[in-house]
Amino acid sequence: MSMSMSMSMSMSMSICKQTSPLLHIPTSGIDMNGRIDMKGICRWPQKEKVVVVMGATGTGKSRLSIDLATRFPAEIVNSDKMQVYEGLDIVTNKITKEEHCGVPHHLLGVVDPTKDVSTTTFCTMASTAVNSIVSRGQLPIIVGGSNSFIEALIDVKEHEFRSKYECCFLWVDVSMPVLNSYLSHRVDRMVERGMINEVRNMFNENADYSRGIRRAIGVPELHHYFQSESLISDEETCARLLEEAINAIKINTSKLADRQRAKIYRLKNLKGWKIHRLDATDVFRKRGREADEAWENLVAGLSTQIVSQFLYNFHPPVYCNLMGMREVAAAATNT
Template identity: 55%
Template structure:
């Protein structure tokens, strides 16, 4: 690992053409961390940022909003390990943030990060945002070369994990968090109210004071079941979008199989993560950063 770290830290921002003149390479470099919900994108992005001097640009369309820290699974201050994060919890809950908004703000942020000599790392599950930036935006393509890392876990293994994660969210005040965004008009089509975990609770909030405790418990169980079901559907939909994006990128992405990290527990899970996900990612990104730009 020491050799890899040494390789990672070699300067790549500038190229000397003679002793008096310093020029920038034709393109700066960006790492893009892809994956469905729950696969560990945030963890990998922070791991890599601590090694490569990176700063993270959030590309999750719900996490961009203020609020729903538990339901949207935002990284905590402790989990960030002092790594700078951008476009995270900055938008008013009622405002809509479209793909073109993301392209504008992500581009400006990437420019600011590279000017400091740091590595922009884009991480999040909203693949429509990533596509708008790296495929549809010609200006971004002209300025940056991207390294795509895809953290993948098969759906039959991921779905049970996502269901357990919802149970943990319930223990961490999911109901109270969702209650803040209950809409008496039943409109959950704008802003943060679109998040899975909010519209599913609507019936429960409408009826909880009108029914007995047994019925109330059934309504809550129904809502939680719907949240789990919709979360799994989201993961499947995200996978289809990743595969579509991979085709558009002509499969110039690096798939990282994280299954063993999910099947094992505690220390063994961490060892599997470091061996099967983090280790290969370090090698891939080190090679990418130290090769000549196009």
């Protein structure tokens, strides 16, 4: 996976607030900002609606959540157990403020990195955020790769989530050989962006790597390297140790993705969750404009149809040309 692929993905999100909704619906259902007005289309049923975006690390969950939140009046709730902590933005692969596209995000970088967020604590925080979003007439979009958090929030009876909310599950999936290649290149880009120094700045010889943000992939793997670099004067040896640490990060990231994918299969096949699978493999095989078009056709556009059916019980009959709209928006930005 080339760097241009990643840059293309980021650029497509950076102008998303300037594009119009893709749905052709009655004008009474459009609010003053040009987005779909849920209250103007129908009355909510007894249960409020929640969209859950799932997938292994690196598959494009954040990108899809932003796409949906700029087509529907929505706010995003992070369910990644490492991104909930403050700090290590490169290591935990948090999206930037620019990539937020103005969409409010909850539970993203808000917890002291030395604390431990238990599943129960997350469920309490997430329930509070969802209740708040719904009270403002917005659609909550829960997004993240920590499926244990999502499963506990939705299925543990004491949280009463299913009794309050109806859920639409979207799964962004990529075949593992293609995803593994992308994840390897992503680690390289993280190194280029300063991941080594980011972790070095919080290095502590006696740190507890079983708590808080230090459990994030990239931190334990670099620990041995930081221990050794001050004792070894041989640059070649130091370079070899660093390469070994980076390779370990790549291996562990791929193992994480495989576990996350397996958990989603379990939720779908064993627990019977109705999960809509969106195969993004072809997106990762393409570059530039072709990748963006594949993303719209295979993931974003299809998800918009699914969510429209979920919210309003209808499918949009016509779609605008998203690429054309983005080109117009980009031209307007550059003038």
